[in-house]
Amino acid sequence: MGILLYDLAGAEEDRRFSPFCWRVKMALTHKGLHFDETPWRFTETDRLAFSGQARVPVIVDEPSENCSVGAQTEIVSDSWEIAKYLDATYPGIPLIPEGTEAATFFFKNWVDQTVLPGIAKQVVFDVWRHLGPEDQDYFRSSREKRFGITLEEIDAKASDALPSFQKSLAPMRATLNAYAYLGGPYSEADEPGFMDHIVFGCFAWARGVSEKVLLEKDDPVYAWRERMLDAYGGYARAKPGYNV
Amino acid sequence: MGILLYDLAGAEEDRRFSPFCWRVKMALTHKGLHFDETPWRFTETDRLAFSGQARVPVIVDEPSENCSVGAQTEIVSDSWEIAKYLDATYPGIPLIPEGTEAATFFFKNWVDQTVLPGIAKQVVFDVWRHLGPEDQDYFRSSREKRFGITLEEIDAKASDALPSFQKSLAPMRATLNAYAYLGGPYSEADEPGFMDHIVFGCFAWARGVSEKVLLEKDDPVYAWRERMLDAYGGYARAKPGYNV
Numbered sequence: 001m002g003i004l005l006y007d008l009a010g011a012e013e014d015r016r017f018s019p020f021c022w023r024v025k026m027a028l029t030h031k032g033l034h035f036d037e038t039p040w041r042f043t044e045t046d047r048l049a050f051s052g053q054a055r056v057p058v059i060v061d062e063p064s065e066n067c068s069v070g071a072q073t074e075i076v077s078d079s080w081e082i083a084k085y086l087d088a089t090y091p092g093i094p095l096i097p098e099g100t101e102a103a104t105f106f107f108k109n110w111v112d113q114t115v116l117p118g119i120a121k122q123v124v125f126d127v128w129r130h131l132g133p134e135d136q137d138y139f140r141s142s143r144e145k146r147f148g149i150t151l152e153e154i155d156a157k158a159s160d161a162l163p164s165f166q167k168s169l170a171p172m173r174a175t176l177n178a179y180a181y182l183g184g185p186y187s188e189a190d191e192p193g194f195m196d197h198i199v200f201g202c203f204a205w206a207r208g209v210s211e212k213v214l215l216e217k218d219d220p221v222y223a224w225r226e227r228m229l230d231a232y233g234g235y236a237r238a239k240p241g242y243n244v
Numbered sequence: 245m246g247i248l249l250y251d252l253a254g255a256e257e258d259r260r261f262s263p264f265c266w267r268v269k270m271a272l273t274h275k276g277l278h279f280d281e282t283p284w285r286f287t288e289t290d291r292l293a294f295s296g297q298a299r300v301p302v303i304v305d306e307p308s309e310n311c312s313v314g315a316q317t318e319i320v321s322d323s324w325e326i327a328k329y330l331d332a333t334y335p336g337i338p339l340i341p342e343g344t345e346a347a348t349f350f351f352k353n354w355v356d357q358t359v360l361p362g363i364a365k366q367v368v369f370d371v372w373r374h375l376g377p378e379d380q381d382y383f384r385s386s387r388e389k390r391f392g393i394t395l396e397e398i399d400a401k402a403s404d405a406l407p408s409f410q411k412s413l414a415p416m417r418a419t420l421n422a423y424a425y426l427g428g429p430y431s432e433a434d435e436p437g438f439m440d441h442i443v444f445g446c447f448a449w450a451r452g453v454s455e456k457v458l459l460e461k462d463d464p465v466y467a468w469r470e471r472m473l474d475a476y477g478g479y480a481r482a483k484p485g486y487n488v
Contacts, residue, residue, distance in 0.1 A: 097343040102423040103439060107347065109415035110354065171353035179346040195347060 002034055006048065006058040009039035010130035010209070015240045017127065017208030019116065022201035022236075023079040024057045027194060029232045031086060031093050035059075042135045051077050061089070079201075080108060083194050095194035097183075104183060104195055110171075111199045118165035119202050119214070125155035126210035158212065165214070169221055172199065176220040180227065192231055200228045200236070207241035214244075246278055250292065250302040253283035254374035254453070259484045261371065261452030263360065266445035266480075267323040268301045271438060273476045275330060275337050279303075286379045295321050305333070323445075324352060327438050339438035341427075348427060348439055354415075355443045362409035363446050363458070369399035370454035402456065409458070413465055416443065420464040424471065436475055444472045444480070451485035458488075 005025065008018035016022075016039075028035045040047060045054040057079055063071035076085045083095045096104050128139050128151050144150055175182060183195030192200075203225050206214055215222040229237040237243075249269065252262035260266075260283075272279045284291060289298040296319075303326055307315035320329045327339045340348045372383050372395050384395055391398055419426060427439030436444075447469050450458055459466040473481040481487075 099341040100344050100347060100427075102419060102425065103344055103347045103351065103427045105422060106351065106415055106419040106426055106439075109418040113414055113418075170357055171350055174353040174357075175346060175350040178349060181346065182350055183344075183347045195350075 002036065002062060002064065003028065004060045004062075005035050005037045006040045006056045006060075007037045008056050009041060010127075010135075011132040012130070012240065013039050015130060015208055017130070017205050018056060019119075019201040019205035020079040021057045022204040023194075023197045024059065024082050026192075026197035026200060026204075026228075026232075026236070027079075027083050027086060027095050029235050030095060030192065030194075030197065031090055033086070033090060041132065042138050051075050053077055057082060059085075061085075079198075080105070083197075095197070097193070100183065104198075107182070107195045108198050111202065114168050115172075115199055115202045118161075118168050119206050121154060121161045122158045122165065122212050122214060123206045123210040125151045125158075126206075126212070130209045162214070166216075166219070169219075173220050176224045181224070192228060196224075196228060200225070203228070204236055204239075204241070207236075207243070208239075209242075211242045211244055246280065246306065246308065247272065248304045248306075249279050249281045250284045250300045250304075251281045252300050253285060254371075254379075255376040256374070256484070257283050259374060259452055261374070261449050262300060263363075263445040263449035264323040265301045266448040267438075267441045268303065268326050270436075270441035270444060270448075270472075270476075270480070271323075271327050271330060271339050273479045274339060274436065274438075274441065275334055277330070277334060285376065286382050295319050297321055301326060303329075305329075323442075324349070327441075339441070341437065344427065348442075351426070351439045352442050355446065358412050359416075359443055359446045362405075362412055363450050365398060365405045366402050366409065366456050366458060367450045367454040369395045369402075370456070374453045406458070410460075410463070413463075417464050420468045425468070436472060440468075440472060444469070447472075448480055448483075448485070451480075451487070452483075453486075455486045455488055 005021065005028070007016050007021045007025070009016055016037075025037075040056055048054055048056070048058060051058045055077070058075065058077045059082055061074040061076070063073070074085070074089075076082050084101075087095050124143055124147070128136055128143075131139055140151055147154055172182070180190055181192045181196050182199070183193040203214070206212070215225065249265065249272070251260050251265045251269070253260055260281075269281075284300050292298055292300070292302060295302045299321070301323055302319065302321045305318040305320070307317070318329070318333075320326050328345075331339050368387055368391070372380055372387075375383055388394055416426070424434055425436045425440050426443070427437040447458070450456070459469065
């Protein structure tokens with residue numbers, strides 16, 4: 001009964017770092033929905049066969065006994081599809097307020113094309129260090145194929161790549177100079193929303209595995225990340241990670 | 245009585261190309277507000293002294309005789325401030341729907357930091373060609389100081405710069421693959437909104453002065469630009485410009 005999330009784990013079962021799973025965990029917490037998690041590793045594709053694909057996040061939403069007649073178990077994958085499913089099924093406290101779906105999708109595309117690859121260059125070797133031996137082989141070969149160089153070579157270039165990553169955050173930084181959050185359910189933008197969860201997932205990914213300093217303390221993005229770690233009763237801050 | 249917009253003009257009085265004035269004209273048209281325009285040239289700073297600054301757009305909104313007691317003439321400059329003023333003063337048909345202000349401001353920052361400088365490299369010399377002699381001197385010296393090279397040198401590099409400009413539109417392109425507009429007042433995003441006006445202003449700027457082809461015909465951004473030219477009864481398409 002209830003919602004079960006398949007969440008990527010490393011060698012340590014409680015160290016969770018998938019940026020896409022983090023989007024879903026923040027979204028579920030934002031909506032006040034109770035959920036259980038089951039740790040999942042890259043090589044456990046058999047365990048996801050029921051979902052029709054091989055990647056997390058996947059949620060299984062089983063209707064409670066009190067639910068209306070006709071409700072059935074729903075299986076949803078992909079963090080964007082999960083957010084839309086949650087808003088449609090549990091309308092209270094919206095993630096993507098009415099009229100903001102295209103704007104939020106634009107933001108997701110910007111994050112996925114700018115922030116995510118920028119942080120990947122910083123933390124991909126740190127992810128590998130935190131995986132169990134069976135996952136390390138899969139991860140190294142798939143990522144080295146994608147980047148065209150070894151994980152150690154990517155890591156050696158990380159500090160040189162940091163200024164351009166920080167510079168790429170400029171539109172987000174200018175927004176957070178004027179607003180506390182990027183997209184909340186309220187017009188004053190004084191609460192986080194799914195736009196915040198989308199990009200916070202990237203920073204939570206880094207926090208889970210890497211001791212590298214990605215943001216200067218006087219950066220408005222740093223202050224926003226602190227607010228996100230403290231949001232929802234400090235949900236994200238309480239999870240295993242490196243506080244840098 | 246009514247709204248008067250100070251709108252940048254070139255040597256030809258009816259050729260209007262300021263990207264920021266275009267944002268305001270689309271916004272006023274979107275809201276169905278009648279407005280008059282007065283052409284303004286870069287060197288006519290005296291005529292804007294009443295606004296406390298030296299750049300367009302500026303609107304002067306004079307209350308009609310039927311207006312409620314206490315209404316007074318309002319002077320508003322800066323396209324973002326004008327959009328917020330219009331929504332606050334004339335709430336019908338919102339430009340920035342409730343809950344989307346921070347998201348729209350993020351988009352404006354992305355456009356101003358990515359699309360605007362990308363198009364500037366393409367059209368800055370074409371703008372100069374369309375100015376009167378007195379404005380040409382001001383424009384050349386201020387822009388050459390900003391870019392650090394001559395207008396002719398910028399123009400000579402335009403075709404080499406085009407692929408990176410087109411690539412920079414990727415988050416917008418991915419959004420317009422899934423939605424007709426970037427941000428409309430309706431949840432299905434089937435109408436344009438101020439997010440569309442913000443970035444359309446950049447393309448209307450180029451259309452006003454340049455015969456360069458900025459977009460391929462199979463680009464979803466091209467199809468969106470066509471929809472924007474046709475929006476509001478073909479308001480933008482009816483204005484002087486090069487249809488490329």
